[in-house]
Amino acid sequence: MADKILAWSYSRWDTYRKCPFLAKCKFVLKLKEPGSEAMDRGTGIHKKLETYLAGRARGFPREAVLLKETYVELKKAKPRTELEITFNSKWELTQWMGRDAWCRIKVDALVLPKVENPVVKVVDHKTGKLKEYGEYDEQLELYGLAGLLSFPIAEKAEAKLLFVDAGKEVPCEPFLRKDVEKLKKKWELRVTPMLKDEKFKPTPGHACKWCHFRKDNGGPCKF
Numbered sequence: 774m775a776d777k778i779l780a781w782s783y784s785r786w787d788t789y790r791k792c793p794f795l796a797k798c799k800f801v802l803k804l805k806e807p808g809s810e811a812m813d814r815g816t817g818i819h820k821k822l823e824t825y826l827a828g829r830a831r832g833f834p835r836e837a838v839l840l841k842e843t844y845v846e847l848k849k850a851k852p853r854t855e856l857e858i859t860f861n862s863k864w865e866l867t868q869w870m871g872r873d874a875w876c877r878i879k880v881d882a883l884v885l886p887k888v889e890n891p892v893v894k895v896v897d898h899k900t901g902k903l904k905e906y907g908e909y910d911e912q913l914e915l916y917g918l919a920g921l922l923s924f925p926i927a928e929k930a931e932a933k934l935l936f937v938d939a940g941k942e943v944p945c946e947p948f949l950r951k952d953v954e955k956l957k958k959k960w961e962l963r964v965t966p967m968l969k970d971e972k973f974k975p976t977p978g979h980a981c982k983w984c985h986f987r988k989d990n991g992g993p994c995k996f
């Protein structure tokens with residue numbers, strides 16, 4: 774069993790920056806966490822939206838009614854759904870389960886760029902509570918980079934999150950082709966400490982009381 778994290782995604786990096794030991798439990802030791810009603814609900818809504826956008830649904834998902842107009846317009850653009858984008862360490866496209874897979878990004882919906890409109894649009898569905906604006910900047914940044922790298926015809930990438938429960942859209946400023954090298958370097962600096970880490974020290978704090986791997990829950994953490 775590897776003693777390092779060998780490949781990353783946004784969720785892996787986000788987990789690691791919150792607590793390296795939690796990342797070790799989940800992604801190195803492969804320890805399982807119990808499911809929840811909220812997780813099951815989120816998975817179900819994602820599936821319904823995927824089915825709707827792909828044109829296979831009989832009606833519109835009632836859970837997303839607050840954003841119905843947005844989703845109707847998105848469907849008209851005929852997006853790709855549940856798109857798996859994978860890069861190797863040189864930021865070259867590769868296979869999702871390829872031996873050289875280094876970064877994996879699953880996109881809920883993506884509108885392809887066209888010659889007459891060279892803009893790639895990346896959309897992610899969210900359920901649950903909407904956090905403060907600014908909490909999602911890195912995720913949107915990674916989506917924008919993935920769109921530009923995946924489709925060389927694109928001159929601009931627009932990324933946004935759709936919070937179905939809150940009925941809110943969280944967009945960001947467009948990313949341009951000239952931003953690609955800068956964005957790649959930013960992400961390399963962010964993830965390198967995680968990919969090199971062999972100690973995975975825990976960072977105890979307020980969130981520990983919800984952690985499945987905490988000491989008083991019988992888990993392997995010392996806190």
